[in-house]
Amino acid sequence: MKIYDYEGFPNPARVRMAIAEKNLGDKVEFVHVDVPAGEHKKPEFLAKNPSGVVPVLELSDGTIVTECTAITEYLDHLSGETELTGRTGKERAVTHMMQRRAEARLLDAVADYFHFATPGLGPEIESYQNDDWGKRRREQAIEGMRYFDAILAEQDYVAGDRFSMADITVIAGLGFADFAEVAIPEECTHLKAWRERVTSRPALAA
Numbered sequence: 001m002k003i004y005d006y007e008g009f010p011n012p013a014r015v016r017m018a019i020a021e022k023n024l025g026d027k028v029e030f031v032h033v034d035v036p037a038g039e040h041k042k043p044e045f046l047a048k049n050p051s052g053v054v055p056v057l058e059l060s061d062g063t064i065v066t067e068c069t070a071i072t073e074y075l076d077h078l079s080g081e082t083e084l085t086g087r088t089g090k091e092r093a094v095t096h097m098m099q100r101r102a103e104a105r106l107l108d109a110v111a112d113y114f115h116f117a118t119p120g121l122g123p124e125i126e127s128y129q130n131d132d133w134g135k136r137r138r139e140q141a142i143e144g145m146r147y148f149d150a151i152l153a154e155q156d157y158v159a160g161d162r163f164s165m166a167d168i169t170v171i172a173g174l175g176f177a178d179f180a181e182v183a184i185p186e187e188c189t190h191l192k193a194w195r196e197r198v199t200s201r202p203a204l205a206a
């Protein structure tokens with residue numbers, strides 16, 4: 001299978017973390033998409049993903065899967081052990097709920113700040129800017145950090161007692177926040193301790 005992405009960007013990083021956790025590195029061919037040069041907005045790439053974003057998974061039979069959550073579902077099911085997305089109906093429900101919160105309250109909020117209230121990926125790509133909305137999303141990202149700090153004061157991982165794709169989304173959100181210079185509030189000690197712990201996991205540290 002092929003993954004079209006740009007190494008180091010937050011959403012590609014989510015899928016790369018899932019690949020590392022599932023030990024699937026030798027089954028994937030990465031295809032570099034030059035996002036800063038706008039390659040993801042060209043017709044050839046839009047034919048694969050009309051949303052014009054990376055990552056994209058392409059299977060050997062030509063099936064295209066976009067959206068990190070959907071790609072992670074596919075990768076997680078390859079082994080028959082769906083530990084990242086949940087093993088029971090209840091685990092799957094809670095994992096999807098928390099991962100969606102991680103997108104809406106943190107990762108996508110930082111992304112909106114980056115794209116709308118900073119120069120983002122540059123004038124060629126950022127065709128729409130909205131400083132007020134971008135700054136509001138920055139505040140929401142910080143509120144999101146406080147929300148996850150409170151969650152992690154009560155439990156070991158974002159979706160309960162095991163590492164899951166919800167943790168991956170929060171890790172990516174905090175990585176994007178570092179890049180966009182949105183600092184974690186000083187008092188969010190549980191979030192900071194969790195981050196130290198999960199990023200030291202053998203698969204992710206490697």
Ligand SMILES: N[C@@H](CCC(=O)N[C@@H](CS)C(=O)NCC(=O)O)C(=O)O
Binds near residue numbers: 066068069125
């Ligand atoms: N919801 C999408 C988000 C993908 C996304 O926003 N990717 C970013 C890279 S981190 C991108 O391609 N941005 C290019 C752009 O916005 O022009 C997913 O889960 O895959």
